[in-house]
Amino acid sequence: MPTFTWSAFFEFIGKGFTAIVAAVGAWWAFEKWRKRDEHFPRMYFEVTANFLGLQDGQMIVEVVAALENKGVVPLTIKNLDFKLRGIHSHDRVEIGDESIRRQVNFPRLIAEGKFIPATWAYSFIYPGVRTEYNFVAAIPADISFIRVQADFEYLTSGRSHHAAKIYKLPSTDSQSGDTQSA
Template sequence: MEIFNLVLDYTDKIITLLFGVAASIWAFNKWKKREEHFPRINFKIDANIIGKKDNEYIVEVISTLENKGLVPLKISHFICNIRGLKESDKLLLGNSKIRGQVNFKHLIVEGPFFPDTWDYSFVYPGVTTKYSYITKIPESMKFILIKGRFHYYKNGESHHAGKLINLHDSFDGS
């Protein structure tokens, strides 16, 4: 009887251990699948047309990063790219590199949202951070395509956002 109780006791401990290991594996796989260790980012580009001077528009590009995840976001190579179309340009579709979308053939400006001397910038969980890029756009441009992109600091993958603006309809001159 004593041996039977001993076997039962060890069997109970082994079963408890196996269930504990199985539950740990299940929890880890669920955590990995949901990618809770990866930042969840709401990335938005917006622009304010401030005014016009010497046949050029002053434009403030605002990039908003909202970290909705559980871990801090670290980014590098945060770039603003602005391309344009003039009223006189033909409306042409681009190649597969831009997925057959409208080709904004004039590169107006490309520059960083934060200084080149910074290795990275960060946004903590639950925090929204705004970056701005102030530039000028020639009056000859009718439409501008503003694109922002950054790279995740750890793995180098990129994240993109964009905004299309009809400059002439967006600024009333007042």
């Protein structure tokens, strides 16, 4: 029959306490990971338009989609597309229906395209990296306002993300084609 010693008793209590603390710590870390959704990318997404100048009666514009991965896992995306819509300078301002939440309607489709080539299955952005995709288009000179919208899908979940911005086309010097601040 084993003999009882206080040192063996406290050693047993210490090992038991250590095992309990380790189990609670592992559970807490898992719950924190699950609730913060750290396995899902956190990102910043913006779409912009850079007006370059007038050429052959059309405004050359660079549409830029900027994605910055602010999370801890790589961001993989597919179908990074854009639409460039406009309002002609002679169009009446019309409010759209519920499909656009009763916002001002931009009725003219000027351009649409893909930032990611069709030959790529997907694109990725590592954590802490900002990537810009661009597309160059031409806007007819009689368009006064544009709405540029970009959308992409996450590769694995199929969920989508959207960004949009409205611009007034800059006035131009008809002689030189230089754009002026509006």
